[in-house]
Amino acid sequence: MVRAEGVRKHFGRHEVLRGIDLEVRTGEVMCMIGPSGSGKSTFLRCINHLEKVDGGRLSVDGHLVGYREQGGKLYELRDREVCQRRAEVGMVFQHFNLFPHMTALENVTIGPVRVKREPKAEAEARARQLLARVGLANRVGAYPRQLSGGQQQRVAIARALAMQPKLMLFDEPTSALDPELVGEVLDVMRSLAEEGLTMLVVTHEMGFAREVGDSLVFMDQGVIVESGPPREVLSNPRQERTQAFLSRIL
Amino acid sequence: MAAVVVLVLAAMLAHSLFFSHVVINGRPRERFEWHVIDHYFLSTQILVGLGVTLALTAVAMAGGIVIGVALAVMRLSPNPIVSGSAWLYIWFFRGTPVFVQLLFWFNAYYIFPTFTVGVPFGPAVAHFDVTTWLTPFVAASVGLSLNEGAYMSEIVRAGIISVDEGQTEAAQALGMPRLMALRLIVLPQAMRVIIPPTGNETISMLKTTSLASVVTVRELLFQAQLIYSANYEIIPLLIVASLQYLWVTSLLMVGQYYIERHYARGSARQLPPTPLERLRRGLLIRPGQAGFGRAPFIVGND
Numbered sequence: 001m002v003r004a005e006g007v008r009k010h011f012g013r014h015e016v017l018r019g020i021d022l023e024v025r026t027g028e029v030m031c032m033i034g035p036s037g038s039g040k041s042t043f044l045r046c047i048n049h050l051e052k053v054d055g056g057r058l059s060v061d062g063h064l065v066g067y068r069e070q071g072g073k074l075y076e077l078r079d080r081e082v083c084q085r086r087a088e089v090g091m092v093f094q095h096f097n098l099f100p101h102m103t104a105l106e107n108v109t110i111g112p113v114r115v116k117r118e119p120k121a122e123a124e125a126r127a128r129q130l131l132a133r134v135g136l137a138n139r140v141g142a143y144p145r146q147l148s149g150g151q152q153q154r155v156a157i158a159r160a161l162a163m164q165p166k167l168m169l170f171d172e173p174t175s176a177l178d179p180e181l182v183g184e185v186l187d188v189m190r191s192l193a194e195e196g197l198t199m200l201v202v203t204h205e206m207g208f209a210r211e212v213g214d215s216l217v218f219m220d221q222g223v224i225v226e227s228g229p230p231r232e233v234l235s236n237p238r239q240e241r242t243q244a245f246l247s248r249i250l
Numbered sequence: 251m252a253a254v255v256v257l258v259l260a261a262m263l264a265h266s267l268f269f270s271h272v273v274i275n276g277r278p279r280e281r282f283e284w285h286v287i288d289h290y291f292l293s294t295q296i297l298v299g300l301g302v303t304l305a306l307t308a309v310a311m312a313g314g315i316v317i318g319v320a321l322a323v324m325r326l327s328p329n330p331i332v333s334g335s336a337w338l339y340i341w342f343f344r345g346t347p348v349f350v351q352l353l354f355w356f357n358a359y360y361i362f363p364t365f366t367v368g369v370p371f372g373p374a375v376a377h378f379d380v381t382t383w384l385t386p387f388v389a390a391s392v393g394l395s396l397n398e399g400a401y402m403s404e405i406v407r408a409g410i411i412s413v414d415e416g417q418t419e420a421a422q423a424l425g426m427p428r429l430m431a432l433r434l435i436v437l438p439q440a441m442r443v444i445i446p447p448t449g450n451e452t453i454s455m456l457k458t459t460s461l462a463s464v465v466t467v468r469e470l471l472f473q474a475q476l477i478y479s480a481n482y483e484i485i486p487l488l489i490v491a492s493l494q495y496l497w498v499t500s501l502l503m504v505g506q507y508y509i510e511r512h513y514a515r516g517s518a519r520q521l522p523p524t525p526l527e528r529l530r531r532g533l534l535i536r537p538g539q540a541g542f543g544r545a546p547f548i549v550g551n552d
Binding site: 050089091095100110159 | 419421
């Protein structure tokens with residue numbers, strides 16, 4: 001589903017990604033861990049073109065991100081095409097980024113109605129189902145500020161799911177939550193994983209990575225240091241940097 | 251002590267306003283001639299002038315807001331030609347007096363005698379004779395709108411910048427194009443920042459339209475001047491005009507309050523009651539407090 005070959009990205013002179021190679025297969029749940037500033041979030045944002053890749057090849061579902069290849073040459077995609085691609089990838093942010101002037105229901109319906117031009121009644125019916133799925137059937141009319149952090153993040157997940165994405169990106173979805181609210185969000189993510197959704201999750205929740213993840217990637221200073229099955233990487237890290245990182249947080 | 255000083259000053263002001271007389275040509279006369287003010291306050295001429303003032307304010311603000319939003323969006327465009335031209339517009343229209351701009355548009359037919367719609371440098375579709383179309387009212391509307399657009403654009407831009415970057419990103423992640431994200435997500439939130447200064451601008455515009463009297467628009471001040479040039483009741487008619495401006499301004503302030511409330515939706519957990527709601531609630535609670543002992547029930551009904 002996602003294939004990265006030597007992906008590079010720099011902000012000014014600072015190299016954030018220094019050649020990332022990885023592959024996420026359809027139906028796979030991949031977790032990315034690593035110290036802050038290691039480039040995990042940047043890589044995630046590159047996948048739906050919120051950041052532009054500076055070098056290497058990055059493709060989602062066989063399509064290059066942000067470019068079209070024709071006769072061995074790369075052409076930048078037009079805005080409209082970029083938007084179409086983005087609509088196929090769901091994203092959940094650390095700070096939820098719900099639209100505060102809209103109710104939970106409106107947050108979930110606006111994508112399908114405005115971007116995919118679905119009939120409003122249809123989108124609303126599905127939005128109610130999705131909100132019920134994330135355990136918020138009774139908070140449909142609430143504004144984000146009337147919801148707890150955990151509830152907001154669950155609305156944000158429903159909002160991303162409403163676009164029926166083929167891939168979901170989670171950018172530290174529980175890092176801004178109070179500890180007692182983390183569980184309810186992880187539960188929703190776990191159930192999505194069980195349904196076979198392809199997920200790429202940047203997280204600091206090692207328990208989640210171990211139990212739900214199919215694979216685990218440890219990043220540091222813009223490169224992938226170590227990857228493999230979560231249990232193996234977490235229990236027997238082979239690289240020194242992985243060991244040092246895990247000893248600090250476990 | 252300060253309150254006493256203020257009260258004495260207020261008493262002096264009231265006395266001067268309503269009870270004092272001046273002696274002119276050996277005859278005592280009411281200082282402010284309230285009967286003259288009363289006579290003209292609702293006269294047809296003044297009301298017609300007020301109507302023109304309101305129309306000019308509405309047209310100029312509507313035009314200014316449209317131009318302002320367009321310019322703000324242009325200035326935030328990644329394309330340097332687009333953002334640069336918006337900057338140039340703002341530079342020019344903020345840098346020249348609006349009074350001069352009004353005089354310019356009033357006399358514009360000297361340099362633009364005809365206005366042509368068509369393909370640039372190509373065939374024309376329609377001609378307009380500027381001398382007949384550019385009436386004083388149109389000239390004033392155009393001049394005030396163009397000038398107001400420059401100021402409104404800075405207000406709108408401030409509003410747009412005040413909205414968290416994450417909102418645009420979330421909208422983009424859903425696949426929204428830039429302009430759709432701006433219209434559906436960013437601008438509605440920017441409104442909270444945009445409305446209060448826009449209210450200011452509207453109130454300011456209401457009074458700025460009096461400049462149009464110089465280019466012979468028959469607005470409120472023009473009508474007042476027309477009357478006092480005939481009867482020499484200069485101060486009373488200026489007071490008539492001022493009182494008219496004052497009550498419209500008061501009305502606009504009330505309107506602004508309710509528009510602000512509308513756009514505060516979702517920003518506070520619960521909106522505070524409006525003054526009217528507070529008043530109504532106060533009236534309903536009072537019988538309970540007076541000893542009926544049923545206040546909670548009555549309040550519950552509200």
